[in-house]
Amino acid sequence: MHKPTFRFFALLLALPTAAMAQDQKPEAPYNAQLVVRQPEIGAGSPAFTPSAQVRGMKALSDGKVYWVSSDNRQLLAYQGNRLAWKTDVVGACPTVVGPRAIRKVTLGTQTIFVRVGERTFAEVNADTGKVTSATVQKN
Template structure:
């Protein structure tokens, strides 16, 4: 009987929203107690923000594909050092950290390719 059970997911699927269909809004989410991640329409990857709001993780099914500490990868952070918003794009994930710091994360590898502070 135990063999018939599905493996336990490493994240809470109830806290994952589905990426909206193309044209139905921005594929983004704000981490909160009700939402911790988003499932990509393209390949089913779940992008998850850790409970401390520092790391972004990618899961393919119940397997961890990659994880990266986005907060640590940003050289300068204006405001509280935590992930505030995640926006999915085809090859790049745009992450807002703090009030005005933005990071670009490679969707395939999890590597932070760029971080910058928005100037007034």
């Protein structure tokens, strides 16, 4: 067999493999089954409590998925399968009353409101992931 003919047949054999590899979607860095969709305005609260059944929420506005890490300390944002930002919300709170863990996440338009512990609240910039404020509610 001549070398040009061999190359032609080798190329024909490689094409189906390359086409199948392009059809496969990359695996998401989070479990999509544990992500709830943000409800439409007026249809419910755009909030979630991290649990074994729910770890994140997909925002309607920009399609980002906001995910709470398994140790309940970090909030991560994914645009598609790409990590947009990650921040240690619990570590950014100087004072935490109760367990040092994220207890609830509420999506706003530009700000994400995070309840940490029993009475600590943090505000996170939705674009950058920077914690802009952390306060303790006094009782």
